[in-house]
Amino acid sequence: MSVLVDRNSRVLIQGITGREGSFHTGQMRAFGTNVVAGVSPGKGGTNQDGVPIFDTVAEAIAATDADVSGIFVPPPFAADAIMESAAGGIRLTVCITEGIPVQDMIRAREFVLRTRHDLLGANCPGIVTPEQCKIGIIPNHINTPGPVGIVGRSGTLTYEVIQGLGQGGMGQTTSVGIGGDPVMGLSFPDVLQLFADDPETRAVVLIGEIGGSDEETAAAWIRKTGFDKPVVAFISGRTAPPGKRMGHAGAIISGTTGSAQSKIDALTEAGAAIADTIEDVVLLTAARLGTQVG
Amino acid sequence: MKLLEYQAKQQFAAAGIPVPPGRLARTADEAAAAAQELGRVAVKAQVPIGGRGKAGGIAVVDTPDEARREAARILAMDIRGYPVRSVWCETGLDIDAELYLGITLDRDRRRLVVIFSAAGGMEIEQVAVEAPERIAKLWPDPFAGPQPWEIRELAFAGLAHSPQLHDRTSKLVSGLVNLTTRLYNVATSLDALTCEINPLVLTPEGSLVAADGKLEIDENAHYRHAAVAEELAKDETGDDGRTGDDPFEVEARRRGLTYVHLDGDIGCIGNGAGLTMNTLDLVKQHGGDPACFLDIGGGANAERVRNALDMVLLDPKVRGVFINVFGGITRGDEVAHGIIAARDELHITKPLVVRMTGTMEEEGRRLLQEAGIVPGKSAPEAAAAIVALARDPK
Numbered sequence: 001m002s003v004l005v006d007r008n009s010r011v012l013i014q015g016i017t018g019r020e021g022s023f024h025t026g027q028m029r030a031f032g033t034n035v036v037a038g039v040s041p042g043k044g045g046t047n048q049d050g051v052p053i054f055d056t057v058a059e060a061i062a063a064t065d066a067d068v069s070g071i072f073v074p075p076p077f078a079a080d081a082i083m084e085s086a087a088g089g090i091r092l093t094v095c096i097t098e099g100i101p102v103q104d105m106i107r108a109r110e111f112v113l114r115t116r117h118d119l120l121g122a123n124c125p126g127i128v129t130p131e132q133c134k135i136g137i138i139p140n141h142i143n144t145p146g147p148v149g150i151v152g153r154s155g156t157l158t159y160e161v162i163q164g165l166g167q168g169g170m171g172q173t174t175s176v177g178i179g180g181d182p183v184m185g186l187s188f189p190d191v192l193q194l195f196a197d198d199p200e201t202r203a204v205v206l207i208g209e210i211g212g213s214d215e216e217t218a219a220a221w222i223r224k225t226g227f228d229k230p231v232v233a234f235i236s237g238r239t240a241p242p243g244k245r246m247g248h249a250g251a252i253i254s255g256t257t258g259s260a261q262s263k264i265d266a267l268t269e270a271g272a273a274i275a276d277t278i279e280d281v282v283l284l285t286a287a288r289l290g291t292q293v294g
Numbered sequence: 295m296k297l298l299e300y301q302a303k304q305q306f307a308a309a310g311i312p313v314p315p316g317r318l319a320r321t322a323d324e325a326a327a328a329a330q331e332l333g334r335v336a337v338k339a340q341v342p343i344g345g346r347g348k349a350g351g352i353a354v355v356d357t358p359d360e361a362r363r364e365a366a367r368i369l370a371m372d373i374r375g376y377p378v379r380s381v382w383c384e385t386g387l388d389i390d391a392e393l394y395l396g397i398t399l400d401r402d403r404r405r406l407v408v409i410f411s412a413a414g415g416m417e418i419e420q421v422a423v424e425a426p427e428r429i430a431k432l433w434p435d436p437f438a439g440p441q442p443w444e445i446r447e448l449a450f451a452g453l454a455h456s457p458q459l460h461d462r463t464s465k466l467v468s469g470l471v472n473l474t475t476r477l478y479n480v481a482t483s484l485d486a487l488t489c490e491i492n493p494l495v496l497t498p499e500g501s502l503v504a505a506d507g508k509l510e511i512d513e514n515a516h517y518r519h520a521a522v523a524e525e526l527a528k529d530e531t532g533d534d535g536r537t538g539d540d541p542f543e544v545e546a547r548r549r550g551l552t553y554v555h556l557d558g559d560i561g562c563i564g565n566g567a568g569l570t571m572n573t574l575d576l577v578k579q580h581g582g583d584p585a586c587f588l589d590i591g592g593g594a595n596a597e598r599v600r601n602a603l604d605m606v607l608l609d610p611k612v613r614g615v616f617i618n619v620f621g622g623i624t625r626g627d628e629v630a631h632g633i634i635a636a637r638d639e640l641h642i643t644k645p646l647v648v649r650m651t652g653t654m655e656e657e658g659r660r661l662l663q664e665a666g667i668v669p670g671k672s673a674p675e676a677a678a679a680i681v682a683l684a685r686d687p688k
Contacts, residue, residue: 163651
């Protein structure tokens, strides 16, 4: 089992002809993702390594029945691409693009909500269900199937956790990057709910960072719903000074909001095990699953 | 990008929000001329931080001579590291009440929030703690913007705990509908993350005037606001090239790098914000002190890596550099080419520890090895190694 994407997902790539879009489309196909179409306005009718390209999302869906989209278009055009995707009926839009203006994202997110479809990101690494489907930029070779669900704000730390768990013999049901922007689509509680409903997910690793209060919200959600799968949490930015934006648009401690300690405290109270290092993530997850680190 | 008070007020005025008459002065003589024209004025230092008044950066003057003297004093000031480039000379207002009206990003609701309070003049965070009932909020539909009825609800709620304004409420509320609509247009047209009038002065005649202004524009939207950035640049950098910001961070911005300067001696470069933050955390855990946070971001090419290494080494405190790369959209071979080029062209002799894994890691590690740089695979091991090397380079 898995959440959001699996081998039946029919994937469309918006921005397929760009530098990143073309490179990662190749990577996704090598992974085994069923990439059925690309969209690049003005290049409709051509193809890229056999993937047909369309001018619009609507045309791509009509011709290929795509139901999931990955977005690699530059920031000024990305919010529009998200809305085009959801309006066309794509059930899950995954936006990789970093640097989208916040107010564009506020509108794009609301637009997607009103279509009742889902948005992942922006500024996220994407999503992987091992051996079935990958959308985004998570390296191919680190993913193995298994009982752990991963949800994280940081792309590279999500890779670290996937790799660490894999080396410890623990694969994933699905790894989900929700992104490092202050305004994003699916958030921690949304993804935790999906893992709650997935019988094969037996433990969850949550990767948070400084800024905002999404980790605190996740902790409150865990307590409120009585989420009963073990949660291992890793929070980066303990050494970050207040008032400085640490790379991600969302990673900033403002006043008393957003410190690593506040998140660690909230998650501890919710019963999560807090890992200090990636190595701890692996050990704590293994202990929760009752398996030996292999 | 934080606008200065006078720039925020120019934007407010252009949107039809009343502001007190004022003139910008970059010299003491210009301030004297402003006082000659306007009469009694407040001479206010233009710096992008709060607490100007307490620091002595605001003076009320009655004559042009006084204005010249005070402006000369203020223009020579440096307020918490920010040199004063200009003063805003503004006529005073008769004040009946000080209100608060602001628009900012609400991360929890993922919308803009309009905040109104009859308790203006102090920090809104302080009001939120001391008198939360005096704060009213509205989260407008991002496509429709705030509707008049919503703003009326907001205004009535914010005025409910101010009995002294009771008999003026109806006129105030209609004024606030107009003003809030205009301020929201400023916030959306300029991609503001913060757009605040505090205090919003109610005069005895019943006018609402923006006595101060705060505007911060989303960095991701700078490309849409080149004219504002250009205006801001005039005040940001003086003849001496100083901006008041950390000089290393200024240089990093010029180079287009995401860099935060810190106090320690180990340069930390990573790809991805979370990983780079974790790199700092690891260095600290192993007894070291990070000198900086430098995120080369996703998809960095060799030139960007070279640029990053060069940037980190500008800081003479740096005794060693830890490069931590987990390739996703970033390719290991590109990073390796950049590191090797930087070392050879910049003649780097300080210790470098590279930890590389992910996309194209094998090629990247092979390139590094051939060039005599030993790549580490585990991040904690690499962190321990750089801390040891920086302490004792032998």
